[in-house]
Amino acid sequence: MSIIDRSKLTSLIHQKEGHLTRELLLSPGGFGLGKVPEKNLPDATTQMVCGFCGTGCNLNVHLKDGEGVCITPTTEYPVNLGMACPKGWEALSVLKSPDRAVSPLVKKSPSHWEPVDWDTALSLFSRKFKAIQEQHGADSVAFLSTGQMVTEEMAFLGALAKFGMGMVHGDGNTRQCMASAVTAYKQSFGFDSPPFTYQDLEESDVLVFVGANPCIAHPIMWERVMRNPHSPKIIVVDPRRTETAMQSTLHLQIAPKSDLPLFYGIANILIERGWINEEYIQAHTDDFEAFTAHVKAYPIERVVTETGLTQETIEQFAELIHSGKRVSFWWTMGVNQSYQGVRTAQSLINLALMTGNIGKPGTGPNSITGQCNAMGSRLFSNTTNLLGGHDFLNEEHRNKVADILSIPVDQIPAENSLPYHKIIEGILAGKIKGLWVICTNPAHSWINQGQIRDILDRLDFLVVQDMYHNTETARHADLILPAAGWGEKEGTFINAERRIGRVKRVTRAPGQALSDFSIFKLIAQYWGCADLFSEWKSPEDVFQFMKQLSADQPCDFSGIEDYAEIEEQGGIQWPLAETEAKPPEQQRRLFSDGQFFHSNGRARFMFSEPTKMPEPPNEQYPFILLTGRGTASQWHTQTRTKNSDVLRKLYPNQIYVEMNPQDATHYSIKPNEVIFVESQRGRLKARAFVTQSVQPKQLFIPMHYEETNRLTDAVFDPYSSQPSYKCCAVRVVKN
Numbered sequence: 001m002s003i004i005d006r007s008k009l010t011s012l013i014h015q016k017e018g019h020l021t022r023e024l025l026l027s028p029g030g031f032g033l034g035k036v037p038e039k040n041l042p043d044a045t046t047q048m049v050c051g052f053c054g055t056g057c058n059l060n061v062h063l064k065d066g067e068g069v070c071i072t073p074t075t076e077y078p079v080n081l082g083m084a085c086p087k088g089w090e091a092l093s094v095l096k097s098p099d100r101a102v103s104p105l106v107k108k109s110p111s112h113w114e115p116v117d118w119d120t121a122l123s124l125f126s127r128k129f130k131a132i133q134e135q136h137g138a139d140s141v142a143f144l145s146t147g148q149m150v151t152e153e154m155a156f157l158g159a160l161a162k163f164g165m166g167m168v169h170g171d172g173n174t175r176q177c178m179a180s181a182v183t184a185y186k187q188s189f190g191f192d193s194p195p196f197t198y199q200d201l202e203e204s205d206v207l208v209f210v211g212a213n214p215c216i217a218h219p220i221m222w223e224r225v226m227r228n229p230h231s232p233k234i235i236v237v238d239p240r241r242t243e244t245a246m247q248s249t250l251h252l253q254i255a256p257k258s259d260l261p262l263f264y265g266i267a268n269i270l271i272e273r274g275w276i277n278e279e280y281i282q283a284h285t286d287d288f289e290a291f292t293a294h295v296k297a298y299p300i301e302r303v304v305t306e307t308g309l310t311q312e313t314i315e316q317f318a319e320l321i322h323s324g325k326r327v328s329f330w331w332t333m334g335v336n337q338s339y340q341g342v343r344t345a346q347s348l349i350n351l352a353l354m355t356g357n358i359g360k361p362g363t364g365p366n367s368i369t370g371q372c373n374a375m376g377s378r379l380f381s382n383t384t385n386l387l388g389g390h391d392f393l394n395e396e397h398r399n400k401v402a403d404i405l406s407i408p409v410d411q412i413p414a415e416n417s418l419p420y421h422k423i424i425e426g427i428l429a430g431k432i433k434g435l436w437v438i439c440t441n442p443a444h445s446w447i448n449q450g451q452i453r454d455i456l457d458r459l460d461f462l463v464v465q466d467m468y469h470n471t472e473t474a475r476h477a478d479l480i481l482p483a484a485g486w487g488e489k490e491g492t493f494i495n496a497e498r499r500i501g502r503v504k505r506v507t508r509a510p511g512q513a514l515s516d517f518s519i520f521k522l523i524a525q526y527w528g529c530a531d532l533f534s535e536w537k538s539p540e541d542v543f544q545f546m547k548q549l550s551a552d553q554p555c556d557f558s559g560i561e562d563y564a565e566i567e568e569q570g571g572i573q574w575p576l577a578e579t580e581a582k583p584p585e586q587q588r589r590l591f592s593d594g595q596f597f598h599s600n601g602r603a604r605f606m607f608s609e610p611t612k613m614p615e616p617p618n619e620q621y622p623f624i625l626l627t628g629r630g631t632a633s634q635w636h637t638q639t640r641t642k643n644s645d646v647l648r649k650l651y652p653n654q655i656y657v658e659m660n661p662q663d664a665t666h667y668s669i670k671p672n673e674v675i676f677v678e679s680q681r682g683r684l685k686a687r688a689f690v691t692q693s694v695q696p697k698q699l700f701i702p703m704h705y706e707e708t709n710r711l712t713d714a715v716f717d718p719y720s721s722q723p724s725y726k727c728c729a730v731r732v733v734k735n
């Protein structure tokens with residue numbers, strides 16, 4: 001069954017007033033029903049990539065008098081093949097909202113902001129941040145960036161903050177999301193390099209989804225699985241019986257955070273039974289012997305005890321991996337957002353390496369990205385890496401970047417930024433006094449909300465640059481800068497399969513809101529560093545710099561001519577070096593030659609002992625709380641999706657908590673009853689959704705509701721510093 005019920009969506013859209021052209025395009029009869037006056041029909045169509053999730057679907061935007069009026073999915077684009085989820089269909093609606101920030105706002109009292117013009121706002125921005133830096137040092141002002149702006153804007157922000165304004169510390173919401181996958185790939189392969197192409201979803205005969213719920217979070221990738229002609233076996237590893245698990249061949253409903261013993265145990269079975277690809281291991285990997293010794297400590301009995309699975313299920317899983325000709329492993333936040341996310345991701349990478357399931361169609365250890373441009377931020381946000389996947393600590397890299405950008409090399413910091421949680425700690429310690437938050441909403445989405453909100457209020461100066469004036473973070477801001485959103489500006493995104501796609505301006509930003517690109521350009525002027533960016537006139541100018549910066553890196557895309565070529569080709573995946581033949585093939589994967597990015601060309605088996613759950617349930621707090629995506633119609637902190645009448649009808653408006661019927665009986669809780677959920681850090685009120693989809697003594701609350709992160713525990717992966725959003729101890733209290 002398709003999870004996108006188009007007939008429902010269409011009828012909901014029909015109910016919407018004032019969008020007759022849209023009704024026509026979506027209705028089964030299409031044009032020609034005679035309902036809409038000729039003059040309202042769109043008169044042109046352009047195409048661009050969706051601005052929500054990392055799938056990167058392409059959308060036709062139909063224009064009337066140069067203004068986008070409605071959307072249909074592009075049929076001939078190699079990603080979505082004519083499909084889109086509700087967020088894509090509704091992408092234009094969320095732009096029109098009374099919540100949009102239409103002018104810069106300056107805080108006058110704790111709950112009162114006044115509109116000012118850009119000159120006043122940017123003079124204040126520069127004066128305040130400069131004063132802080134003069135008194136406390138250049139590194140006392142930091143920034144938080146995003147995986148949701150176009151890459152050209154991310155690069156501009158990172159370069160402006162670090163090369164122009166002297167900042168050392170800057171991180172982004174990709175830390176909340178992809179950091180564990182990034183670190184896992186870097187350690188295992190030598191570069192952050194997701195190897196797959198979406199065609200692999202259709203070419204595998206065994207697909208293993210771990211901590212991933214694509215039916216909700218990546219619906220169009222799931223549609224690609226549904227098109228797979230090989231009657232694939234689908235294995236889902238998730239403590240919840242998710243929408244995806246319900247459609248699987250085999251659901252391994254493991255105890256939360258027992259993935260590591262499970263996959264080590266599976267590796268042990270594969271080795272014991274000789275179900276490994278010795279030739280591949282010999283030719284292309286390091287440290288397999290030590291890995292073999294390590295996984296010996298995971299006999300099946302131990303795996304049974306730690307995961308709660310039966311011996312038969314575990315064996316069946318191993319047999320399916322063995323019998324598959326093309327096995328692929330896909331993971332998302334159930335893996336990354338953990339106190340041992342990096343090693344868990346690597347336990348999947350190890351399985352792919354040891355069975356030779358890499359570099360061939362339908363294979364791969366494949367991390368699915370979350371945000372539309374998480375891949376862009378991984379390469380160009382100038383936070384964890386120096387622009388283009390380079391290293392701040394490497395002198396050669398600093399020289400290369402300085403050369404290409406014609407900036408003095410001593411303006412490039414020769415030290416790494418603090419990761420996100422250390423920036424937050426730095427504020428608490430009084431070392432960081434100024435913060436600039438762009439395109440992210442940490443007062444809702446960061447872990448342990450009470451703490452982050454208190455910490456944001458300790459800043460001397462907080463600037464929030466957002467499309468909407470009333471986000472949870474904006475409510476703490478001293479200065480709010482109104483930004484244009486997706487559809488109101490130009491640039492490129494990089495999707496989960498490394499495909500660079502175009503984003504365009506199809507409508508005007510409201511009021512005085514400006515594209516982030518223009519805001520950065522203005523700030524450079526007010527700060528007095530505009531000279532550094534005199535060549536950065538348009539996003540496409542920056543794209544040309546990005547090409548040069550990527551040259552000779554694994555992500556080399558210097559072979560792409562320009563924006564026009566990206567469009568002609570249906571997006572272009574990196575790498576595409578200048579020397580490569582054109583046109584590039586539309587579906588390309590990495591490592592087909594078995595060459596990895598470590599200096600000896602080999603991949604590494606990475607592993608260690610699992611660590612203890614930081615806050616296991618106890619008598620007082622007997623439940624484990626899981627959090628994640630709720631519906632295909634909700635996006636993160638809901639600043640955007642709550643502004644569509646259609647989407648609002650497709651998701652529960654009030655916060656709810658999923659609870660197993662056994663627990664509901666035990667606590668005498670009736671379906672829909674309002675209860676309290678409490679952790680050591682906070683409490684919230686939610687409606688009980690009594691369902692078999694969660695196991696006894698586990699609860700699930702979607703992240704889209706403001707209250708959810710009151711409960712979560714600020715614990716991080718030691719290698720990636722990614723927050724562990726998906727397990728803390730809570731209790732339920734009846735009204």
Ligand SMILES: Nc1nc2c(c(=O)[nH]1)N[C@H]1C(S)=C(S)[C@@H](COP(=O)(O)OP(=O)(O)OC[C@H]3O[C@@H](n4cnc5c(=O)[nH]c(N)nc54)[C@H](O)[C@@H]3O)O[C@H]1N2
Pocket residue numbers: 053054177210211212213214216217218237238239240242255256257258259332333334335369370371626627628629630631632633634635636726
């Ligand atoms: N509709 C919608 N789509 C989205 C988003 C959105 O907000 N809304 N956000 C986008 C972003 S940024 C991201 S990062 C992705 C996230 O996409 P997903 O990672 O697929 O979504 P989540 O629901 O966060 O988590 C996936 C699953 O991990 C499971 N899980 C929890 N703990 C464990 C564990 O210990 N082991 C295992 N194996 N599984 C566990 C949860 O039960 C959950 O079902 O979605 C993207 N797509």
Ligand SMILES: Nc1nc2c(c(=O)[nH]1)N[C@H]1C(S)=C(S)[C@@H](COP(=O)(O)OP(=O)(O)OC[C@H]3O[C@@H](n4cnc5c(=O)[nH]c(N)nc54)[C@H](O)[C@@H]3O)O[C@H]1N2
Pocket residue numbers: 148149173174176177333337370371438439440441442444445446465466467468471483484485486516627628629635636637638639640703708709712725
């Ligand atoms: N409990 C729990 N918490 C979680 C998660 C979880 O699973 N559980 N998942 C985590 C994950 S994976 C992620 S990615 C984060 C997401 O967390 P956030 O990044 O905080 O969430 P968003 O709602 O996407 O915030 C993006 C902000 O940017 C604004 N915006 C959109 N487009 C533009 C633009 O072009 N320019 C500017 N300037 N602003 C713009 C939006 O209005 C919004 O306020 O949440 C994390 N938090």
Ligand code: SF4
Pocket residue numbers: 050051052053054055056057080083084085086087088089218219220221
């Ligand atoms: S699946 Fe993702 S990229 Fe595709 S339409 Fe939906 S939100 Fe947009």
Ligand SMILES: [Mo]
Pocket residue numbers: 176177178370371
């Ligand atoms: Mo994410």
